[in-house]
Amino acid sequence: TAIFFEFKHYKPKKDIVSTRCFAFMEQDEFKPGPACIELYQKPTDFNRKRLNLYTQKPLYLHLTLNVLDD
Numbered sequence: 001t002a003i004f005f006e007f008k009h010y011k012p013k014k015d016i017v018s019t020r021c022f023a024f025m026e027q028d029e030f031k032p033g034p035a036c037i038e039l040y041q042k043p044t045d046f047n048r049k050r051l052n053l054y055t056q057k058p059l060y061l062h063l064t065l066n067v068l069d070d
Helices: none
Strands: 002-011 016-026 033-038 060-065
Touching: 016 033
Parallel strands: none
Antiparallel strands: 002 016, 033 060
16 A cells, blocks of 8 residues: 655646656555655556656655544
């Protein structure tokens, strides 16, 4: 189980919204507090088989997770 984040941008010349990159969190990473997630090249691979980093530079998505119990 994982949560995926897709980052999209608008292309005015083509009048479309395109995916720039994506990131995901595995279930074992769901912990309250700060999280640092790698960004990967498109297309989004929901099977997580062929992952290529978005850049060679260390570029990460920084999140702060708040877990709410019911």
